[in-house]
Amino acid sequence: MKIKFVTACVVLWTGYALATEVVTHPAVPMDQLTVTQLRGIYSMRQQNWPDGTAVRVFVLPAKNPIHQTFAKEKLQMFPYQLDRIWQKITYSGLGAAPVVLTSEQQMREMVANTEGAIGYIENSDELSKLKVIRVTQ
Amino acid sequence: MNYLSLKSFVLRSKLCLLLLLGSVVQAQADGLTTDKVRWHGFISQGLIQAPETNFVNLDDSISAELTDLGVNMSWALTDNVRLAGQVVYLDGGRRYTKGTRLDYLFLDWTLHSDFDWRLDMFVGRFKNQHWLYSATRDVPFTRNAIVLPQSVYFDSFRDIAVGSDGLAFKLTRNTSLGEVELNWSWGATNLSKEQSQILLSQLAQGDAEQEYVHQASLFWRPDQSAWQLGISLLDSDFTYEKAEQDYYSDGAMTIQRVMFNGRYAAEFWELSSEWVQERLDISDFYAPGFKRDSFSQGWYLQGRYNLLPKTWALLSVDLFDLDKDDRSGRKFSQSTGGLVPAYFGYQDDLTFGITYDFKDNLRLTMEHHWVKGTARLAYPVMPDLQYNKSEYWQMWAMQLMYWF
Numbered sequence: 001m002k003i004k005f006v007t008a009c010v011v012l013w014t015g016y017a018l019a020t021e022v023v024t025h026p027a028v029p030m031d032q033l034t035v036t037q038l039r040g041i042y043s044m045r046q047q048n049w050p051d052g053t054a055v056r057v058f059v060l061p062a063k064n065p066i067h068q069t070f071a072k073e074k075l076q077m078f079p080y081q082l083d084r085i086w087q088k089i090t091y092s093g094l095g096a097a098p099v100v101l102t103s104e105q106q107m108r109e110m111v112a113n114t115e116g117a118i119g120y121i122e123n124s125d126e127l128s129k130l131k132v133i134r135v136t137q
Numbered sequence: 138m139n140y141l142s143l144k145s146f147v148l149r150s151k152l153c154l155l156l157l158l159g160s161v162v163q164a165q166a167d168g169l170t171t172d173k174v175r176w177h178g179f180i181s182q183g184l185i186q187a188p189e190t191n192f193v194n195l196d197d198s199i200s201a202e203l204t205d206l207g208v209n210m211s212w213a214l215t216d217n218v219r220l221a222g223q224v225v226y227l228d229g230g231r232r233y234t235k236g237t238r239l240d241y242l243f244l245d246w247t248l249h250s251d252f253d254w255r256l257d258m259f260v261g262r263f264k265n266q267h268w269l270y271s272a273t274r275d276v277p278f279t280r281n282a283i284v285l286p287q288s289v290y291f292d293s294f295r296d297i298a299v300g301s302d303g304l305a306f307k308l309t310r311n312t313s314l315g316e317v318e319l320n321w322s323w324g325a326t327n328l329s330k331e332q333s334q335i336l337l338s339q340l341a342q343g344d345a346e347q348e349y350v351h352q353a354s355l356f357w358r359p360d361q362s363a364w365q366l367g368i369s370l371l372d373s374d375f376t377y378e379k380a381e382q383d384y385y386s387d388g389a390m391t392i393q394r395v396m397f398n399g400r401y402a403a404e405f406w407e408l409s410s411e412w413v414q415e416r417l418d419i420s421d422f423y424a425p426g427f428k429r430d431s432f433s434q435g436w437y438l439q440g441r442y443n444l445l446p447k448t449w450a451l452l453s454v455d456l457f458d459l460d461k462d463d464r465s466g467r468k469f470s471q472s473t474g475g476l477v478p479a480y481f482g483y484q485d486d487l488t489f490g491i492t493y494d495f496k497d498n499l500r501l502t503m504e505h506h507w508v509k510g511t512a513r514l515a516y517p518v519m520p521d522l523q524y525n526k527s528e529y530w531q532m533w534a535m536q537l538m539y540w541f
Contacts, residue, residue, distance in 0.1 A: 036311050036360065037252050045309055047217075047250045054216065062497055076361070078404050087279045092264040092272035093221030093241050094307075096175045096211050 018069040019123040023111055023130040028053070028118070032134040039075055041118060043085050044095045049116060057098040058110055058119040066104060070120040074135050178208035181277045183536030185230070185284075190514055191524035192292075192532065193230035202230035203536055205277050207240065217247040225275055231515065232292040234331050240264070240275070241300055254310040259322075264300045266307065266320045267354035267369040269398050269411055274299060276540075278500050281409065281439050281451055282490055283534040287513035288435025288457035289396070289411045294517070296332045297373075301325060301350055315359035320369075322352045337377070338516040340384035348374040367398040377422055388422025405443040412436045414461070422518075433512075434461040451490035451504065458483045459512045466512075480528035481520045484510040498540045506532040 022038065024030070029051045033041070040046040046055055060067040062079050071079045086097035101107050104121055111119040112129035121130070183203035187193050193200050209223035222242040228235045243261030250256075265271035273279040274290060290298075303324020310317050325347045328336075333345040354369035371394035379387050393416040400409040418430045435457035442450050458464045459482045466482020490504030511525040 036316070039316075040252065040311065045250075045255050046252060047247065047255075050252075072404075078402060080407075081402055084279070087276070088273055090175075090177050090211075091179070091207070091209065091223070091276040091279060092266070093209065093211065093223060093243065093245070094266075094272075095219075095245075096213075 018065055020066055020070045020073060020120050021123050021127075022070075022074055022118065022120050022133040022135055023108075023127070024119075024133055025111060025113075025115055025117045026129060026131045027115065028131060028133075030133065031131075032136055034136050035074070035076055038135055039077070042075055042082065042098070044089055044097065053116040056114050056117040058101055058107055058114075058117060059098040060104065060107060060120075061100055061102070066120065066122050074120065173213045175211045176208065177541060179205065179276055179278065179538065179540040181205045181536055181538035183283060183534055185532070185534040187530065187532035189525075189527045189530050190511065190532075191231060191521050192514055193232065195231070195524055200230055202228045202235075203283070203534060204228040205275055205538075207276065209240075217250070219245040219247075221245060227275055229292065229295075231335075233295040233335060234329065252311070254308065257307045259305040259307070262300060262302045263305050263322065263324075265298055265352070266305070266322070267352045267371070268396065269367075269400065269409060271298065277502070277536055277538045278498075278540055281441055282453060282488060283502055283504055283536050284488075284506065284532070286411070286435075286437035286439070286453065286455035287484060287486065288437055288455050289413050291513050291517070293335055293513075293515050296335070297326050297328070297347060297350075302327070315357060315362065318356040318358075320352070320354045320356075323349065325349050335515060336517060337385065338519040338521070340519065341377070342380035342383045343385065343387075344378045344380075346376050346378075348376060363402045365400045365402075369396045369398070370394065371396075385423065386421050386425050386427075388427075389420045390422065391418040392416065393418075407441045408438065410436070410438045419518075431459070432461045433457065433459050447494040449492045451488065451492070453486070453488040453490070455486040455488070456483075457485070457510075457513055466510075477520045477522065478528070480510045481512055481525070482510070484508065484512040484514070500538050501535065502538070503535040504533065508532065 028049055030049065041055055041057060044057065048054055062083055068079050071077050071082055089095040090097045101110055107119045107121060108130065111117040181204065184199055184201055185193050185203045186199045188197040193202060205227055207223055207225040212220045214220055223240040224237065225240045226237045227233065239262060241262050241264050243259045243263045246258045248256045248258055268289065270280055270285055270290065274285060277283065301322060301324025303322060305320065305322035308319040328345050328347060333341055337345060350371065350373035352369065352371045354367060356365060356367040358365045373392045375390040377385060377388045379385055394413055396411060396413045398411040401407065413435045415433045417433065419427065421427055437453060437455040439451060439453040444450050459466065460469060463469055463482060466479035469482040470477055470479040487507045488504055490502060492500060492502045494500050508530050509528060514525050515521060
């Protein structure tokens with residue numbers, strides 16, 4: 001019993017119990033992305049969708065469990081690696097870091113209402129005005 | 138007011154001013170940020186002491202000359218042209234020139250961008266993108282340590298190595314073997330008299346000029362791998378024109394570097410390493426007809442471990458030999474008739490550090506260095522026998538940093 005409780009705490013603490021979905025604005029002209037393509041977007045190298053629309057990248061704060069799960073599961077990276085990439089481009093002039101939002105609810109609203117937006121949410125049936133992107137190897 | 142309380146007052150005043158400046162600048166930056174224009178910055182202040190050396194100061198005291206400030210802007214002029222600039226204020230004591238400077242200001246033209254590859258051209262003053270920490274060596278929270286490994290990031294060369302005025306390209310391409318990044322740059326840095334004297338000592342009264350620096354680098358991030366591997370090459374020529382009354386003669390120097398780097402990332406720990414071989418070819422300069430062609434070698438390995446959720450520990454080993462064929466420095470010492478001790482021929486550094494994050498953008502770093510040898514203390518071309526008196530010396534530093 002004690003072990004199960006500790007395990008549950010560890011799982012909750014590390015965020016492994018979460019599952020995340022990559023979501024975009026409904027008009028984004030793609031249904032799936034490879035891990036490499038998704039990394040390109042979140043490393044801020046990919047500027048445009050295939051139809052020319054600018055990619056707008058949204059993230060949650062580094063310590064948010066949804067962000068940590070997204071980084072590890074979908075990007076196959078650790079959050080500190082993403083921080084390093086964004087800090088390097090921001091402070092050496094190579095580009096702009098993603099826009100950091102404060103909550104999952106704000107993430108849903110911003111992605112749904114911003115042309116070309118991409119973000120991520122906790123797995124849920126409530127997906128109104130969002131397009132779910134399948135991530136493949 | 139005695140000397141120590143005066144120093145303490147100056148430090149406290151400096152910190153208050155920095156905090157005030159930080160809150161004002163961040164409020165302004167938040168107000169000015171739009172989709173097209175982004176503002177960011179950083180503020181940091183620390184204490185450092187390196188007794189028995191000329192590294193930071195000459196009186197061996199605890200120094201507050203550890204200040205890094207910066208504010209930058211990125212402005213998207215069109216879909217594929219961007220203007221980026223950063224102004225910094227740096228105070229590293231005697232490590233490099235103190236003051237405000239234009240760190241970078243360039244146009245970034247994205248020549249091609251799709252899901253497979255991207256090509257950018259940079260024109261203006263840009264940062265050195267070729268080594269692991271070169272692009273952000275003045276941005277304290279992007280470094281593993283307050284004082285970077287001197288084998289590769291020699292502070293006396295900081296003003297020359299940090300960036301260039303010129304032209305650069307960056308190509309990133311997704312291949313079946315993973316992501317490949319290729320950087321190429323051509324440019325030069327205009328050296329002020331103060332910068333020249335940090336390199337050549339205050340005996341230099343003439344004009345030092347960097348004719349050009351040509352660099353290329355390749356980074357490879359294999360798919361499904363925690364590794365990043367890289368190689369970089371550098372070629373640079375300098376000239377020196379002596380003043381009427383001068384210790385040195387007219388002369389020329391060539392510096393060439395070959396470097397390899399690697400980084401391994403695990404969830405709770407990380408390793409990073411760089412190896413460098415540097416050729417220094419000096420013609421005339423010390424005296425008409427003088428000629429010396431030598432190869433130095435250096436290497437560091439840094440390991441970071443995530444001790445607690447907000448705390449990282451650092452262990453670093455940094456080794457440097459001024460002449461790869463004279464690692465003990467004996468021949469070098471003999472060539473000066475024993476005037477310069479052999480320990481000016483090498484510098485090995487063991488560092489332990491702790492970093493604690495109070496918030497996502499507020500960090501305190503503390504570190505201690507145990508060092509043997511003085512080959513990476515000023516001046517590169519003129520050993521400072523008066524102030525670098527010990528083969529074994531220590532250094533500690535702590536730095537509080539905030540960024541937005």
